[in-house]
Amino acid sequence: MKIGIPRALLYHKHHKFWTTFFDEIGVDYIVSPETDKQIVANGSNRAIDEACLPSKIMLGQVEWLLDKCDYIFVPRQKYWLKYEMCTKFWALPDLVNTTFRDKKVKLLYYDIYDRKVYRERKAVYKMGKYLGVKRSQIKYAYIMAKQAQMNFDMLREQQQKAVLENSDKTKILIVAHSYCVGDKYIGEPIINAVKALGCEPIIADYIDEREGIRASQGVTTTMQWPYNRQLVGAVELLKDKVDGIILVTAFPCGTDSMMDELLIRKYKDKPMITLTVDAQSGTAGMETRLESFVDIIELKKQAQQQSEIDGE
Numbered sequence: 001m002k003i004g005i006p007r008a009l010l011y012h013k014h015h016k017f018w019t020t021f022f023d024e025i026g027v028d029y030i031v032s033p034e035t036d037k038q039i040v041a042n043g044s045n046r047a048i049d050e051a052c053l054p055s056k057i058m059l060g061q062v063e064w065l066l067d068k069c070d071y072i073f074v075p076r077q078k079y080w081l082k083y084e085m086c087t088k089f090w091a092l093p094d095l096v097n098t099t100f101r102d103k104k105v106k107l108l109y110y111d112i113y114d115r116k117v118y119r120e121r122k123a124v125y126k127m128g129k130y131l132g133v134k135r136s137q138i139k140y141a142y143i144m145a146k147q148a149q150m151n152f153d154m155l156r157e158q159q160q161k162a163v164l165e166n167s168d169k170t171k172i173l174i175v176a177h178s179y180c181v182g183d184k185y186i187g188e189p190i191i192n193a194v195k196a197l198g199c200e201p202i203i204a205d206y207i208d209e210r211e212g213i214r215a216s217q218g219v220t221t222t223m224q225w226p227y228n229r230q231l232v233g234a235v236e237l238l239k240d241k242v243d244g245i246i247l248v249t250a251f252p253c254g255t256d257s258m259m260d261e262l263l264i265r266k267y268k269d270k271p272m273i274t275l276t277v278d279a280q281s282g283t284a285g286m287e288t289r290l291e292s293f294v295d296i297i298e299l300k301k302q303a304q305q306q307s308e309i310d311g312e
Contacts, residue, residue: 001027001028001071001131002029002030002068002069002070002305003022003027003028003029003030003069003070003071003108003298004030004031004032004062004065004069004070004071004072004073004289005019005029005030005031005039005072005073005074005126006058006061006062006065006073006074007031007032007033007034007035007061008032008035008054008057008058008060008061008179008183009054009055009057009058009088009089009092009114009179009307010075010077010179010218011163012091012177012178012179013179013185013227014149014154015150015178016032016092016145016148016149016151016152017035017145017146017285018143018145018148018149019031019257019275020071020141020144020149021124021141021142021144021145023066024137024140024141024144024145024225025128025131025133025137025141026133027131027133028071029073029197030065030068030069032061032062032064032065033064033182035057035060035061035183035185035186036059036184037185038060039057039060039061039063039064039182039185040053040056040057040060040065040086040114040185041279042059042060042088043055043057043059043060043061043063043300044056044060044279045060046059046060046063046097046099046100049262049281050252051116051277052088052250052251052252052253052255053118053181053186053277053278054183054186054250055088055095056279057062057075057179057185057186058092058096058182059095059096059099059179059255061098062099062100062105063100063104065146066103066105066268070104070106070119071106071107071108072096072106072107072108073107073109074092074093074096074107074108074109074254074293075092075109075111075112076091076092076093076109076110076111076112076113077088077089077090077091077092077112078090078111078112078113078114079110079114079119079187079246080226080227081111081209081210081226082115082117083225084222084224084225085225085226086225086227086254088230091209093107093109093116095283103277108130109127109226109308110123110124110126110127110132121142122140124126124142125138125142128142129265129269136179139210146153146174153208154208155212156205156206157158157207157208160202160203160206163202164198164202164238164241165310167200169198169199169200170198170199170243170244170297170298170301170304171199171200171202171233171242171244172194172200172201172202172243172244172245172294172297173202173204173234173235173238173239173242173244173245173246174187174190174191174194174203174204174246174248175203175204175231175235175245175247176190176203176204176205176231176246176248176249177178177205177227177231177248178205178227180248181203181248182205183207185260186250186277187195187248188247189223189286189288190246190248190290191262192273193287193290194246194290196287197290197291197294198260198294199243199294202236202238202241202242204230204231204235204238205230205231205234207230207234207238208236209226209230211233211237212229212230212231212232212233212234213226213229213230213233213236214233215232215233215234215236215237216230216232216233216236216307217233218227219232219233219235219236219262219263219266220232220233220294223254223258223259223262227238227272228255228256228258228259232259232262234265236268239270241269241272243274243297243301244270244271244272244293244294244296244297245263245270245271245272245273245295246272246273246274246275246290247263247264247272247273247274248250248277249274249276249277250276250277251277251278252276260274271293271296271297271300273290274288275289275290275294282295285303
């Protein structure tokens with residue numbers, strides 16, 4: 001038996017957890033490749049026009065996995081850390097099953113359908129039982145998988161903290177979901193463009209989820225979506241440590257459009273730019289806009305330095 005894991009959406013948040021779990025229970029798996037134009041095109045052809053770019057990428061990644069595995073792994077996640085998720089995560093198995101109904105695709109998933117803190121564990125145990133794995137082995141695999149994901153996240157956050165403390169470069173905070181900033185088609189061109197301009201990209205998503213959500217409480221008490229809350233909290237925590245902020249939105253994300261407007265109004269004194277990425281996006285226009293944005297940041301820094309000199 002071989003399980004196919006689409007390299008899209010929740011994969012970028014939980015990939016260490018998933019792959020470690022399947023390793024520990026001894027199940028073979030294959031991960032779809034990095035996103036490219038063909039995968040985006042295939043997903044766009046399968047999706048409705050109103051679907052967001054990450055959802056189109058998801059369908060393209062699933063299509064790549066067809067006929068290469070016995071099951072395709074597509075978890076359902078309605079809640080996370082007691083907050084309600086974007087609705088695309090509620091219906092993801094149904095979306096994939098309906099889209100590829102002519103292929104008679106077999107799905108494997110766990111279902112986090114309420115706010116109870118232990119729901120993920122129980123759901124994963126149920127999935128392991130379905131695969132015919134002993135409960136003791138499932139329990140051990142779950143513990144090891146959670147630890148692997150936590151270690152990965154902590155190391156990444158610590159490395160970024162070191163950059164924040166030690167780098168003399170202009171620091172640009174990239175505010176984007178993990179499935180955007182971690183995707184080769186969406187996030188990599190932006191990160192590379194920031195580096196090419198001699199700046200240090202700081203990734204908001206690398207902030208600890210719970211720490212970010214706690215910090216977001218001081219900015220908004222009404223926002224539901226946990227991943228957006230994490231990003232809002234990251235801006236609050238890092239605003240004084242970075243020189244500018246890039247808001248990356250995958251068209252036509254509704255939750256991001258509301259979050260971006262909130263951040264623009266809240267942090268008026270910080271240079272900020274919004275980049276909207278869609279299936280047709282090239283890099284030339286984006287690079288030009290980023291170059292102008294960095295020029296503005298540098299001029300502001302020079303003005304501040306001159307002001308400090310004049311005040312002495």
